[in-house]
Amino acid sequence: MSSVRVRAAGAVLWRRGPHGAEVAVAHRPRYDDWSLPKGKLDDGETVPAAAVREIAEETGFRAKLGRHLLTVRYPVASGPKSVDYFSAAVVSGAFEPNEEVDELRWLAPADAAGLLSYDSDRSVLAEFTALPAGLTTLLLVRHAKAGKRDDWSGDDDLRPLSPSGVRQAGALRVLLPLFGPDRVLAAPRLRCEQTVRGLADDLGLPVEHEDLMTEEKYWEDRQAGLARLLAIVSAGGTPVLCSQGGVIPDLVAHVANRGGVRLPVDEGEKVPSKKGSVWVLSFRAAPGNGGPQLVAADYLPTALPVPAASHA
Structure with a gap:
């Protein structure tokens, strides 16, 4: 395996719903999975900037970051990978299907946890729900x-x-x-x-x-x-x-x-x-x-x- 360490960033994107905070879960047709928005850093990009950019590219929403939630690490073909996740509140925007995400669902955190495909994403979501969303x-x-x-x-x-x-x-x-x-x-x-x-x-x-x-x-x-x-x-x-x-x-x-x-x-x-x-x-x-x-x-x-x- 290559010794290159791949860095990525993502977020629990949330908004105020009629019954409290709702979080966004994205369906990626390439993998046929449900996940939190995330992606690799571009050259010359900071981790927070990558998180905000990936949110915009995958979901169409402009967001502002809050606290850091977790760093998830796992191996990929190009080497060990780490993904830093943040809490991110919606500021503006709207979802339109794109090459990376063909469906976006806004769900209560408990429902989102049931839909997510990966335990690591559920761990990130659990860290998000451990504190109030609006800090x-x-x-x-x-x-x-x-x-x-x-x-x-x-x-x-x-x-x-x-x-x-x-x-x-x-x-x-x-x-x-x-x-x-x-x-x-x-x-x-x-x-x-x-x-x-x-x-x-x-x-x-x-x-x-x-x-x-x-x-x-x-x-x-x-x-x-x-x-x-x-x-x-x-x-x-x-x-x-x-x-x-x-x-x-x-x-x-x-x-x-x-x-x-x-x-x-x-x-x-x-x-x-x-x-x-x-x-x-x-x-x-x-x-x-x-x-x-x-x-x-x-x-x-x-x-x-x-x-x-x-x-x-």
């Missing part, structure tokens, strides 16, 4: 590369992105819209604002400054910073918040501990926050007046594309 997503972004602080002689607030940071910001400009952002916030540092300025321009939105998300202000009043993060989530929508490396690990660790969420890091390891990385944080409303509660956390260490196939 609030916060995209917490570490600013892109801006050179070394010691090499900058001016006001550190005005330290701009480096050429590699500009490339990272360009990749974020492509990646973040896949999650349907509708608000853009940043710590008032030039490098933070520049990281998300292109996204804001594309969305026709301002970049709102968040003083408590700077390292200095956050650690002057950590509780106020944590409360501010939860207030941003409580406002709804899908906010993007760009902050600094001295803030993000503590914020993520706090909301994870508060919600009882195990982070995708080894025990004892520091919460990662590479420059240009994204934490996809999924919240639901807590009972009573407890405020939003984190229920899932996914870390994207880079917005840059990965090879669609790599050698083991």
